[in-house]
Amino acid sequence: MLVYQEKTQIKAELDLRKAKGQVIGFVPTMGALHQGHLALVKQALISNDTVVVSIFVNPTQFNNASDLEKYPRTFDSDIALLESLNEDRIMVYTPSVDDIYEGNLRSQKFDFDGLEREMEGKYRPGHFDGVATVVKRFFEIVNPDNAYFGEKDFQQLAIIKQMVKKYDIPVTIIGCKIHRESDGLAMSSRNARLTSEQRNAAPLIYTVLKKAKQEFASKSANELVKWVEEQFKGHGILELEYFIIADEKSLRPIRNKTGKRRYRAFIAVYADDIRLIDNIALN
Ligand code: PAF
Numbered sequence: 001m002l003v004y005q006e007k008t009q010i011k012a013e014l015d016l017r018k019a020k021g022q023v024i025g026f027v028p029t030m031g032a033l034h035q036g037h038l039a040l041v042k043q044a045l046i047s048n049d050t051v052v053v054s055i056f057v058n059p060t061q062f063n064n065a066s067d068l069e070k071y072p073r074t075f076d077s078d079i080a081l082l083e084s085l086n087e088d089r090i091m092v093y094t095p096s097v098d099d100i101y102e103g104n105l106r107s108q109k110f111d112f113d114g115l116e117r118e119m120e121g122k123y124r125p126g127h128f129d130g131v132a133t134v135v136k137r138f139f140e141i142v143n144p145d146n147a148y149f150g151e152k153d154f155q156q157l158a159i160i161k162q163m164v165k166k167y168d169i170p171v172t173i174i175g176c177k178i179h180r181e182s183d184g185l186a187m188s189s190r191n192a193r194l195t196s197e198q199r200n201a202a203p204l205i206y207t208v209l210k211k212a213k214q215e216f217a218s219k220s221a222n223e224l225v226k227w228v229e230e231q232f233k234g235h236g237i238l239e240l241e242y243f244i245i246a247d248e249k250s251l252r253p254i255r256n257k258t259g260k261r262r263y264r265a266f267i268a269v270y271a272d273d274i275r276l277i278d279n280i281a282l283n
Contacts, residue, residue, distance in 0.1 A: 001083055003092040007100075007141045010052070010093050014142060022049035026144035026171075028135060031055040032072035032189030033081050036179035040148045043176055045087060052142050053082060054093045056100065060107045061130030066273065072192045093142070100137055107133040112162045118251040119244060119266050120155050120277070131156055132163050139169050147171050152178045152186050154264065154279045155251060178278070180206065186278045198271040201237040205269050208243075209280040212265050216282040221245040221254050224265075232269070241268040241275070245282065 004010035014024060025048030027040045033055075044051040055078055062068035075094070082090055097105065107129035110116060116128040139147070149157045157175045164173055179187045184206035185199075194202060208231050212224050219227075225243055232240035244253045248262040257263065263282040268275060 001079075001088060001090045001092060003079065003094065005094055005096065005099065007093075007095060010091065011141055013091070014050070014052070017050050018143070023146070024048060024142065024144045025051040026138065026142050026147040027051060027053045028138055028147070028149075029053060029055055030057045030071065030189065031078050032074050032192060033078040034179075034187045034189065034191075036150060036152070036187035038081060038085065039179050040150060040176050041082070041085065041090065043174070044146065044148050045085075045089060048089075048146055050089050050091060051087075052091045052093055052144065054095070054138055054142075056093075056095055056134070058100075058130060058134040059097060059105060060101075060133055061127050063124045063126050067275070070193065070273070072189055074192075100134065108136070110163070112159050112166070115155065115159050115162055115251050118155065118246065118253070119242065119268070123241060123268060128156070128159050132159060135160055136163065136167070136169070139164075139171055144171050146174055148174050148176055150178060151175050152188065152278065154266070158251060184210070186276075188276060190274050190276060193274050194271055198237055198274065201235075202269075202271060202276060204231065204235075204238060205267060205276060205278050206280075209265055209267060209278060212243075212245075213280050213282050216245075216263070216265075221257065228267070237271060239270040241270060243267045248281070 025044035027044050029037050041051060041053055057071050059068055110129055110132045121128050149160055151157060161173050164171055183203040185202045208228050228243040232238055244266045245263055246253050246266060248264045264279055265282055266279045268277045
């Protein structure tokens, strides 16, 4: 498995492979890899000749300096986990901040027709400008045929699809199912920061999502929101930031359901300063 730190070097190798007709897959990550990331890499290995995995904690997508500082960085075990796949078709790209931002550590400003203003966009101002800036930059460097994103960050996935359309970037975006621990907690790099007490409490997030799905046909969106808020009231360990039922396309919160639309429930919860998000398709 080859590991690159500089864009000029990885680009040169990728250009050679592309000239030979290879199909290139790309899995962007911020490291602290887990089985959910490995599932993306394995899926990418099925339909690409080479799979590039980037490991880069992107400063511009953090709206909170302490969240950036505390974000887990586990480079050696990330490499070991990727090595465990025993695949010489994987290339790892672990750039420095300067290799990506070239001395201008700023996000570009994007307009994704409102998708960027809902949920995560509302609670983490500037987050999606940072995500889109770095992903666009990665697409320029790696120039992949296919890129893989987890559905845990469903809004991010929708925004990347929109970005590719808007900027006419020749890459196919593939969304991959959420990977869960055996107790239902969505896999996330942030889970590594949970204390055992927080970890034991965290499966409640998926429990309420599943219940909301079960009740969706018979209850109004308002009733479900109220019920979920009740489950976290006075919880002591988990604090609900938002629970929203939204139209899957526009990501706008809904008041009333109509038969033909697809809906999804989105949730963000704090355990102390650790922020966990999840979502579920409702119909
Ligand atoms: O989902 C993530 O880990 C990040 O937002 C991404 C896509 C790697 C961009 O930094």
